[in-house]
Amino acid sequence: MWKFVILLAMLFTGLASFKDASQATELNPRTSARWVTDTLKVDEATGLIIDEHLPLIRANCTGCHSTKLIGQHRFTREGWVGKIRWMQQYHNLWNLGESEKLILDYLEKHYSPASASNKVPARRTPLTNIEWYKLDE
Amino acid sequence: MKQIHDRRGFLKKSALAALAGIAGVEIVFAGNMPRHYTPLLLEDPLAGKSPEMIILSDKPWNVETPPHLLDDAITPVEKMFIRNNGLAPEASINAATWTLTINGESVNKPKTYKITDLKKRFKTYTYQLVLECGGNGRSGFQPQTSGNQWDQGAISCAEWTGVRLKDILADVGLKDDAVYIGYYGKDSHLSRDPSKVAISRGVPIKKALEDETLVAWAVNGKDIPLIHGFPLRLVIGGWPASVSGKWLHTLAVRNKEHDGAKMDGHSYRVPVVHLEPGEKLAETPENFRIIESMPVRSLITYPKTGALLDSGKKLILRGHAWAGDLEVKEMHTSIDFGATWQACKLEAPKNRLAWQHWSAEVEFPTKGYYEVWAKATDSKGIMQPMLIPSWNPGGYLNNACHRIAVKVV
Incomplete structure (x- = not known):
């Protein structure tokens, strides 16, 4: 059993470092780290907030889609359950077993409407992140 | 690939x-x-794309164009947004052996054409056509809705070349009961399950038979790039761009509303009644109608937001406006948050379903922070709202006014 665990850990590390090298893409500025408080760290490879359950997200969610699809959204726990059921119905997502609770814990903690990484926009917010430049005509 | x-x-x-x-x-x-x-x-579907493009997702590829990159009269491929529901074909594609089959309940007899047949048998047409994602502007909705969080750049107007679908359908021969068409492409489902279809949508036969509905092999005078549908694409301007099927190999002429993937639920549909933001509504065909013509919209493509302007200088503004199946009748800008509006110069479209170019010059009374807002009015007198319009579960049709920040120094 312990051999299997080590192999699995090595596989994750291998895939992780491999993905780091492939990270040629810019994060969407509207959904990237600026929404995150300074106590949370963002994983370079996935763009998602780092915590102990992030490897479960990598293992179960990245086979079909980009992690950017997760990071763009803020759903309640119930809302995320709905996404999982939808993927199980239409996209061949497997039964997540005991991992489901931990995955939902992660998503609810970091990607819910109430999470620290969310800011609720008003019907039209003030323009933000303006990069001022001298206009020469 | x-x-x-x-x-x-x-x-x-x-x-x-x-x-x-x-x-x-x-x-x-x-x-x-x-x-x-x-x-x-x-994978490198971004080859040749501007480095300023915004990647919303890389599996599937969904890539947005910032408004200032859309300043060209005709959108070049390197500045064209990418929207995919599934995965682009990975096997190499041979245009010489590629075929288009027309079948379905409402054809007299199915018929198959090679691309060379299409070029030989039918007259070639070129049109500038607006392709806009139905979810363009989705990020403005509160509460947030599922899907790519597009800002305002899921829009292009390029020059597409091909043959009219109506000429092909006349050659095939239709029965009297034809009501809808549905396309099938070579993209694969995200799960890679070959029994699943990523997307298969269509339009009513009336829209399919319009002059500007093309089966196209070229964009801006060159082969369509792989990520945009090589070697053949159905191109239908003015409606959600998801009706413009990529990697097109089959078109079914249906005797009922097409029932392909992404035609049901709230996919590319909005509630028939206006909902309270966040309100739930059973996703039945009675409750949700298919989005057809896109609403009136405009962009400020020059200058880029964030311009610092010397006091006393006039600011030149320009952009484009479009209105689905309709034309844009008037274009206005405001520098005082909508208290007053000034009319812009507005050009006629190059052809039906092309966007229209507008331009203006504005002066600022004092130094300080300004926002320039742009508002288009369609030929029926409908204007863009300044606020985010009616909330819907799919986050479609947010055509609220575009604005840029300007500081007079």
Whole structure:
């Protein structure tokens, strides 16, 4: 059993470092780290907030889609359950077993409407992140 | 793209070698990679795209154009947004052997054409056509809705070349009961399950038979790039761009509303009644109507937001406006948050369903922070709202006014 665990850990590390090298893409500025408080760290490879359950997200969610699809959204726990059921119905997502609770814990903690990484926009917010430049005509 | 998996779905040796070369290390646990897994390093749908494009998702590829990149009269391919529901074909495509089959309940007899047949048999037309994602502007909705969080750049107006679908359908011969068409493309479902279809949408027969509805092989005078549908694409302007099926190999003429993937639920549909933001509504065909013509909209494409302007200088503004199946009748800008509006110069469209160019010059009374807001009015007198319009579960049709920040210094 312990051999299997080590192999699995090595596989994750291998895939992780491999993905780091492939990270040629810019994060969407509207959904990237600026929404995150300074106590949370963002994983370079996935763009998602780092915590102990992030490897479960990598293992179960990245086979079909980009992690950017997760990071763009803020759903309640119930809302995320709905996404999982939808993927199980239409996209061949497997039964997540005991991992489901931990995955939902992660998503609810970091990607819910109430999470620290969310800011609720008003019907039209003030323009933000303006990069001022001298206009020469 | 070359085939990189072997028959069992494992990465081929050549692909692994290429990968190791790029990564600079050997891929030690290659045998443990999931079958059919395509390392991101081997895909490059962004080749030739502007580095300023905004990547919303890389699986599937969804890439947005910032408004200032859309300043060209005709959108170049390097500045064209990308929207995919599934995965682009990975096997190499041979345009010479590619075929288009017209079938369905409402054809007299199915018929198949090679691309060379289409070019030979039918007259070629070129039109500038607006392709806009139904979810353009989705990020403005509160509460947030599912889907790519587009800002305002899921829009292009390029010059498409092909043959009229109505000429092909006349050659095939239709029955009197034809009501809808549905397309099928060579893209694969995100799960890579071959029994699943990523997307298969269509339009009522009346829209299909319009002059500007093309089966196209070229954009801006060149072959359509792979990520935009090579070698054949259905191109239908003015409606959600998801009706413009890529990698087109089959068109079904239906005797009922097309029932392909992404035609149901709240996909590309909005509630028939206006909902309270966040309100739930059973996703039945009675409750949700298919989005047809897109609403009136405009962009300020020059200058880029954030311009610092010397006091006393006039500011030149320009952009484009479009209104689905309709034309844009008037274009206005405001520098005082909508208290007053000034009319802009507005050009006629190059052809039906093309966007229209507008321009204006504005002066600012004092130094300080301004926002320039732009508002188009369609030929029926409908204007863009300044606020985010009616909330809907799919986050479609947010055509609220575009604005830029300007500081007079």
